Amino acid sequence: xxxxxxxxxxxxxxxxxxxxxxxxxxxxxxxxxxxxxxxxxxxxxxxxxxxxxxxxxxxxxxxxxxxxxxxxxxxxxxxxxxxxxxxxxxxxxxxxxxxxxxxxxxxxxxxxxxxxxxxxxxxxxxxxxxxxxxxxxxxxxxxxxxxxxxxxxxxxxxxxxxxxxxxxxxxxxxxxxxxxxxxxxxxxxxx
Numbered sequence: 001x002x003x004x005x006x007x008x009x010x011x012x013x014x015x016x017x018x019x020x021x022x023x024x025x026x027x028x029x030x031x032x033x034x035x036x037x038x039x040x041x042x043x044x045x046x047x048x049x050x051x052x053x054x055x056x057x058x059x060x061x062x063x064x065x066x067x068x069x070x071x072x073x074x075x076x077x078x079x080x081x082x083x084x085x086x087x088x089x090x091x092x093x094x095x096x097x098x099x100x101x102x103x104x105x106x107x108x109x110x111x112x113x114x115x116x117x118x119x120x121x122x123x124x125x126x127x128x129x130x131x132x133x134x135x136x137x138x139x140x141x142x143x144x145x146x147x148x149x150x151x152x153x154x155x156x157x158x159x160x161x162x163x164x165x166x167x168x169x170x171x172x173x174x175x176x177x178x179x180x181x182x183x184x185x186x187x188x189x190x191x
Contacts, residue, residue, distance in 0.1 A: 030066075039079065061085055148175065
């Protein structure tokens with residue numbers, strides 16, 4: 001049988017290369033391939049539809065068979081083995097097409113390369129400032145600390161804070177101003 005007629009039998013134009021995988025011998029892999037060729041072609045045609053994909057799958061099926069060491073000894077049910085290999089080929093192909101279909105590449109010219117947050121240096125500076133604020137707040141009197149947080153953090157008015165703490169509005173205003181003054185002094189020195 002010449003290379004051309006063998007290529008037609010195998011289902012792909014690269015039959016000469018396939019024969020070289022076997023070293024020119026028509027061993028067990030070739031025999032079971034040829035014996036179940038029509039079943040495999042039917043399976044691939046139903047699943048793959050494109051003739052070029054069917055031919056590629058048939059070639060890959062034969063190559064996988066030919067590369068198996070001790071195939072004859074290990075293969076108890078050749079037709080089932082061929083269908084298992086064929087199913088794996090189809091699954092591999094679908095997986096490959098799915099991954100290729102994902103648009104994982106994002107051109108750089110379409111994306112901003114700037115970080116959305118602060119730089120590492122800015123982040124460290126902010127952490128240091130936060131530690132200073134925390135330390136300074138710990139040194140405030142209870143009244144100053146409560147008045148400051150109620151007014152600046154909870155957005156309460158001086159009147160609401162004075163009612164809550166049961167002190168005059170003037171005292172609340174003084175405590176908030178003292179707390180702000182200390183924080184500005186500490187943060188001004190750290191800059």
